[in-house]
Amino acid sequence: MTGSSLKDCSTCTACELASNRQTVVISRGNPDADVMLIGEAPGAQEDVQGIPFVGRSGRALDQLLQEVDLDPSRDLYICNAIKCRPPKNRRPKKAELASCRSWLDLQLAAVDPKVIVLTGATAVEAILGIKGGMTQLRGQWQSWNGRSVMPIFHPSYLLRNPSKAAGAPLDLTRQDLTAVRRRLCER
Numbered sequence: 001m002t003g004s005s006l007k008d009c010s011t012c013t014a015c016e017l018a019s020n021r022q023t024v025v026i027s028r029g030n031p032d033a034d035v036m037l038i039g040e041a042p043g044a045q046e047d048v049q050g051i052p053f054v055g056r057s058g059r060a061l062d063q064l065l066q067e068v069d070l071d072p073s074r075d076l077y078i079c080n081a082i083k084c085r086p087p088k089n090r091r092p093k094k095a096e097l098a099s100c101r102s103w104l105d106l107q108l109a110a111v112d113p114k115v116i117v118l119t120g121a122t123a124v125e126a127i128l129g130i131k132g133g134m135t136q137l138r139g140q141w142q143s144w145n146g147r148s149v150m151p152i153f154h155p156s157y158l159l160r161n162p163s164k165a166a167g168a169p170l171d172l173t174r175q176d177l178t179a180v181r182r183r184l185c186e187r
């Protein structure tokens, strides 16, 4: 992919995921945003529409962002580590993450975000190289190439754990996103 620009991503066939996808799912939101949110991979709705985080998970994510005064269209650039839907929504393989990494690197270079939000363990592993449970990782500021990085639970996990109680995953994620908004004000 040497020499490619991001517009070439929509015709990429660099890994086996190309054979089953309907569309390549690149991004939504603002390419000039200070926050870049990176998830795992597209699901069924995303594959049909060609836009990341548009299913139930995406709606849950947008609602949480709005609750902490972050506008998903204005304040964030939203994408995934993998641009094509893995069959049956399985976890992306290491080789697929490696194949797709150059597209993610192009996005990081183009957006040049101050803060990166990583949703779920696959995104954390892809960027930080850390393997571990999100219960331990979430809410802990990390650093990557001089940027602040906040790992949070994936919204699909929040849908499976809908408790509104204080200290539940939903509440913790709201706290993590509030920390992201505050970090933007510090700069």
Ligand code: SF4
Pocket: 009, 012, 013, 014, 015, 016, 017, 018, 024, 082, 083, 084, 096, 099, 100, 103
């Ligand atoms: S997942 Fe990434 S590397 Fe694989 S075909 Fe799609 S865009 Fe290309």
